[in-house]
Amino acid sequence: MSEATARGSMGRRRFLGAAAGAGVAATTVGAVAWGRLTGETTGTVLASRGEPAPQFAVELPIPPTARPTSRKNGVDHFDVEQREASVEIIPGRKTTIWGYDGIFPGPTFTGRTGHKAVVRVLNSLPVPTSTHLHGGVTPPDSDGYPTDLVVPTKLCGQKLRGGSPGMSGHAMSGHAMHAPASDWHLSPGSKAYEYPLDQRAATLWYHDHRMDFSAPQVWRGLAGFFLVHDDEEERLPLPRGEKDVPLLLCDRSFEADGDFRYPAKDPTCTGEPGVHADYMDGVLGDVQLVNGAPWPVLDVAATRYRFRLLNGSNARRYRLALEPGPRQGVPFTQVGSDGGLLGRPQGLQDIPVSPGERYDVVVDFSGYPVGTEVTLVNTLGKDRMRQVMRFRVVRRERDDTHVPTRLSSTAGALDPSDAVHVRQFDFRRTGSEGAQAMWTVNGRPFSTSEVLAEPRLGTVERWRFTSDFHHPVHLHLAHFQVLTRDGKPPRAADAGWKDTVDVRPYEVVEVLARFAGHRGRYMLHCHNLEHEDMAMMANFRVV
Template identity: 60%
Template sequence: MSRYLSRRGFLGLSGGVALSAAVGCSTSMTSGELLRSRARLPKPFTVPLPIPAQAVPVVDASGASRFEVVQRAAEAEILPGTRTTVWGYDGTFPGPTFRVRSGHEAVVRVRNELVVPTSTHLHGGVTAPESDGYPTDLVVSKGGYSPAVNAAHQAMQNGGHGGHGGHGGHGAMVVRPHQWTTHDQAKDYVYPLAQRAATLWYHDHRMDFSGPQVWRGLAGFFLVTDAEDEALPLPSGERDVPLMICDRAFEAGGEFRYPALDPALIGTPGVEDDFMEGVLGDVVLVNGAPWPVLEVDAARYRLRVLNASNARRYRLRLDPEPPDGSPAFVQVGSDGGLLERPVGHDRVPISPAERFDLVVDFGRYPVGTEVTVRNTLGETDGTREVMRFRVVRRARDESRIPERLSEPRLPTRGDAVRTRTFDFRQTKRAGARVWTINGRVFDPDEHLADPALGTVELWRLSSDFHHPVHLHLAHFAVVGRGAGAPAATDAGWKDTVDVRPYETVEVLARFDGFKGRYMMHCHNLEHEDMAMMANFRVT
């Protein structure tokens, strides 16, 4: 929730933070099923927070930044004293952080050395269709695209995945040979970056197998910067910290545990029937470390928070709360970049794939204080803890939070040229339960909308469950929840929004950048893998 304070009192603390009323988060339904670890788990707050390495570009004569990353398996010590095989970009989990400049094209060559196909999506990117990471546009490694994979595709052509574990996977969907595109060993993804500074991320988007492949490590940060963002006196340098939060479960020996119907991820897609609502792990990782700790100065820090979980939703709070009574978090940015004005929150709800750019002032705490980030939606002791900060020293702090941050130019209802409705719901097909949009399972040849380039449309998103709905290409403003106003935490340009059970969320989506085929889907990855996706075509 967000806390009311007198304007005068709070401006004196923060340099000008707007405050918004709280809109409560529904917890009437869980977002998945808990998968418990078999490994011995470490005591929380004993592992240092890792900071992902930064990708190093080569700049060519055109001014474009060129990168190359290799998707490969590697061993990592995630739980102390054990080894975990990760599938990572450059063999790391998270993958390297890309820090790139708005308006300067970046070309990322992704080389696949895994045993399975991959497709890399830049989440939040304004990208041409051929570089968007469409789920049937695959990069296959040498020898990796095996007859078993072809057999799985043939099985889909012969009637889908029906009958496995009772839920049917993609049900009656048929994926025909012409719908698959493959690239031998590597692909160049071209990102024009004609967009605002924002905290983006990249992850695997392979058809039917996004859930298990992201679970094994295929994700990382992609930070876009620009002059507007850099000119603000917000915390920077070592006080600008990316935090990828996700949950996992572990086998006794330390390997990732995941309830895939085919652990090799080359045959039958889907998860065991108990987990079709989503897979929740019992270990919370931040930047790939379990319940880590970071030593901080008594100063302001900018925390770029990403929920990279498959299905878990979090509601973050600080313990102890600031002793001066001011809001725990000051939000300065959302999925699509800077807000117009900062907003104070005591609780931050964050669904899979959402990002929150938050400032926390550790200068409000005495040196020696341990400040714990807790998750009020956790169902176990471990999932109620996220990470800890130790305030270890006084230090100079020249940062501040301006009263005005940006001019995001959000659309209004009057800008909408059309209204459409999309219902995200579990339905039955041939006796099997499947996740659908408007009653339909995904078909790469179909599209449910045809917005015109440069227009704004009002989309009404409804659901029967917690569905974090993500639009590729288009950014949107949330303008309504149910019969009420948006939540305080819905502010700014978004690309993902948590549609709660039996709720309708209204968004104004702007279709800028490129024509062609794009997707919307539920970012609960188990739902996505079970066909809760649909195409739209920008004309």
């Protein structure tokens, strides 16, 4: 029995009630099964073909910063083109990507709190797309809803499988995808996404969110950073300029000729969606990329650096550490989370990062002698996938930065008594082998016409997430604070405002979510992209 099949079989041995906790689960399944279910990874490795990619052979690339094409009435206007390109990722080989402006990751957009940005996305790809600003407090018509599509001009007027351009519904699991004709919003050729940026300074990112095909289209390169700044952040004496470094971590697999390898049922992304059965739990690559480069190297001074860590993988989880660690102090000083600065910094020995999460950390290299090589490792990875990237301490410099004891006055904690409603969402694989197996929320596959919650604008609610496997749960629009894990205080790494939280196998995670900014229809879903594509999404409507 394959590892993927074993995991699926164990998932079908039980169905716990939505309120069931880890203790009940442990008595429900056998010891061996429980050991697997509480493992640190969910997914199946897809082996690359050809010669393995070299490690620590290329410099870390930094994505270029997008420049506004115009500024009108205080609004920054950007233009970006989604297009196919041939780039060198593995040295000596060419990879065909789908990228924003033909690069992977896409250009880094920057904006200021309260300063509106409009990003016009031109789709020159052979498939529809939908761009989601992950972590953005965004109007619903600019949120990147899965059926709100930018259709390439050459596909306009065509009807592919399922009756909508390039969309076929969740046919691969044998269940109907209920999306009435009125729910398909098609923009021919391009769409202008409006981002008010009425939110705190934070590390956001943007990526494709097309119904049924988010996983293969993000795998091909449709992702990038969007950084929001404000006066409070800029007054802090944190590292800046070339020492404020975005790091997009993801894994990929490659064909022998250098192209991406992915187990799609239809590699063209125009017909049947989904992956082959062995990869239903999630696709794990065997080449580690940082900013689109395999196991890169960054030369650093013996000073402090700020790293904006983003897990842009489809399914891989990380627990990041430094080897060797510093002789004194902690390896990482966390200054920010998904939703911006923490109130106060905190030291972390390691950093657990599930897909979609971001950690803003400061690393002090001053304790390392010049000539030291420091490796960022993933202690959840094995063999070559244990290494992520390498820092080479090459010089000494004066450092006038420091991490103050107080970071933000706008990071106040919510109180459980603020919650006006308690809701529960169970993330679980349901059904049996083959056509009936699917990933669901509250036992139901996603339907565009079904709404599971209607929080009121300006209120706080207590949402409880339960799970079977690892499910990184992401809320659109709403930011939240983690309240409990299995009735106990959250982990140190759960600190701050978040939009994505890692829910571990048979775990109960409670969050206090604040619904502010806009009324309308939004989503919560698993950010394991294979789970998302196979129906693990749900709607909520802010009223």
